[in-house]
Amino acid sequence: MTSSLDLQNITKVFTDAKTGSSVTAVTDMSFSVAPGELVAVVGPSGCGKSTILNMVSGLYGPTEGRVLLDGKPVTGTRPEVGFMLQKDLLLPWRNIVQNVEFGLEEKKMSRADRRAKAMEELTRMQLVDFADKYPHHLSGGMRQRAALARTLAIEPEIILLDEPFSALDAQTKLVLQRHFARTIAETGVTCVLITHDLNEAVILADRVVVLSGRPGRVIDEFEIDLPHRTDPLKRSLEPQAGVYVKRLFDALHLEDQDAA
Amino acid sequence: MKSLQGKPTELLAILGMGVLMLAIWEFLPPALGVPKYIIPTFSDCLNELSRMFARQDMLGHTVSTLISTVIGFILGSLLGAACGYLLGMSPLAEKVLSPYILGLQIAPKVAFAPLFIIWFGYGDIPKLLVTVLIVFFPILVNVLQSMKTVDHDLVNLARVYSMNRWTIFRKIEVPSSLPNLFAGLRIGATLAVIGVTVGEMVGGNTGLGFLITYGEGQANTAMVFNAIIFLTIIGIALYFAVSGVEKRVLHYLERNDQH
Numbered sequence A: 001m002t003s004s005l006d007l008q009n010i011t012k013v014f015t016d017a018k019t020g021s022s023v024t025a026v027t028d029m030s031f032s033v034a035p036g037e038l039v040a041v042v043g044p045s046g047c048g049k050s051t052i053l054n055m056v057s058g059l060y061g062p063t064e065g066r067v068l069l070d071g072k073p074v075t076g077t078r079p080e081v082g083f084m085l086q087k088d089l090l091l092p093w094r095n096i097v098q099n100v101e102f103g104l105e106e107k108k109m110s111r112a113d114r115r116a117k118a119m120e121e122l123t124r125m126q127l128v129d130f131a132d133k134y135p136h137h138l139s140g141g142m143r144q145r146a147a148l149a150r151t152l153a154i155e156p157e158i159i160l161l162d163e164p165f166s167a168l169d170a171q172t173k174l175v176l177q178r179h180f181a182r183t184i185a186e187t188g189v190t191c192v193l194i195t196h197d198l199n200e201a202v203i204l205a206d207r208v209v210v211l212s213g214r215p216g217r218v219i220d221e222f223e224i225d226l227p228h229r230t231d232p233l234k235r236s237l238e239p240q241a242g243v244y245v246k247r248l249f250d251a252l253h254l255e256d257q258d259a260a
Numbered sequence B: 001m002k003s004l005q006g007k008p009t010e011l012l013a014i015l016g017m018g019v020l021m022l023a024i025w026e027f028l029p030p031a032l033g034v035p036k037y038i039i040p041t042f043s044d045c046l047n048e049l050s051r052m053f054a055r056q057d058m059l060g061h062t063v064s065t066l067i068s069t070v071i072g073f074i075l076g077s078l079l080g081a082a083c084g085y086l087l088g089m090s091p092l093a094e095k096v097l098s099p100y101i102l103g104l105q106i107a108p109k110v111a112f113a114p115l116f117i118i119w120f121g122y123g124d125i126p127k128l129l130v131t132v133l134i135v136f137f138p139i140l141v142n143v144l145q146s147m148k149t150v151d152h153d154l155v156n157l158a159r160v161y162s163m164n165r166w167t168i169f170r171k172i173e174v175p176s177s178l179p180n181l182f183a184g185l186r187i188g189a190t191l192a193v194i195g196v197t198v199g200e201m202v203g204g205n206t207g208l209g210f211l212i213t214y215g216e217g218q219a220n221t222a223m224v225f226n227a228i229i230f231l232t233i234i235g236i237a238l239y240f241a242v243s244g245v246e247k248r249v250l251h252y253l254e255r256n257d258q259h
């Protein structure tokens, strides 16, 4: 099962409890994600990208508009949603396999099943040898792989990713992106990927949504029609890939910011 | 702490330093003509110590102080941690109570000892109360601080996994707070000895604190010295017991003390 996502005319205003001043993070934003689709969201810093993910995951609601998952309004957090940030959010007091089990602990399953499921995900991420190591023993790339294993272990219907690869060095990033592309193709899960890396958006996504500066609105939206969905490295070598990156570059008016 | 497992030369230097200081203590005061009742020498103290074990029930007093220290420390820690977690879970209560907590934290707790004796008489309760009170605050403050600085993203992760408030407390907040809790416990361990000592000095007829006031009355300086040394040993033992437990519990933390 994979989910569809629908954002309808979302506005989110944050009000500071102390000063009473308010910030409009996103305004009248609409876009949707089909089941099994991977949509990348790009936009300038502070335009409300993380805010959107928090609303989809149910951590808080929009000020106006509706968030629909499979046609039903999101009213709170739900067990079918996977969540991954730039920080790996591994619990330092748990070893790797216990970390992968973390999300499964709210599900009705036996301890043995939980362990089996966690080991299965670690196998897929090639981390079995590190199952009983603690997070600080692992490199940044391995930790993020462990976080991905934890996210996938709960068999989510939608995965929300907030710049998951941005803290990694270039090589680790490439390897992990390929890992990720293959895994989500296998599971067919719906994904929303927030990224600052325009190239990453093009090589991983089926479609890209471009947001304006704060308050964020959708200013462009287009399909990425490239082969090799499971191999981002190959995809990046497609001549057409550069054209898409250029289009994103232009949409974000990055040229105008040169002088600044 | 690493020096204890350090290179043998380091260990030798530390031992040599100890021997040197004992030698200075033994020979310098007599050489300068300082009388015994001002500074008794090392051997005077040893002689007095064996007399105290034989005639003064030194063992009984030491054990009494040790037990009071440990009980006071455990009670104070439990109370401090419990209040820290409760206040940490309820920001409103924390806001309302924090000025009072700050006030009480600054108030010199040992000054309450005479008051407790007026209220509860000469017995074990006053010294335990002083100890509990003095241990309570550093642990409360440390736990509260850690509850306020728990990584918000970890809490959100748990919420996305549909964990309830209590589960988040158990699985995220308590483990996150452990390094702070242990920092508080280590401070508490050293303070517990002070609480018991003051309690025993002010009232009662048992314990090393009592021996200090008793020795003072007799102008028996060596007895005072010995009592202080034994109190210090109790403090060190408690401190190392706590940090030993800490090492086992927090084994997953990266250690920086290797270099």
Ligand SMILES: Nc1ncnc2c1ncn2[C@@H]1O[C@H](COP(=O)(O)OP(=O)(O)OP(=O)(O)O)[C@@H](O)[C@H]1O
Pocket: A014, A015, A023, A024, A025, A044, A045, A046, A047, A048, A049, A050, A051, A052, A214
């Ligand atoms: N909980 C909050 N309370 C108040 N203001 C908030 C809150 N969360 C976000 N904001 C504000 O909303 C705006 C959008 O924030 P958000 O984190 O969604 O941006 P972003 O697009 O993810 O930025 P970045 O690319 O830097 O991660 C920012 O101005 C931020 O200060």
Ligand SMILES: [Mg+2]
Pocket: A049, A050, A051, A162
């Ligand atoms: Mg963000």
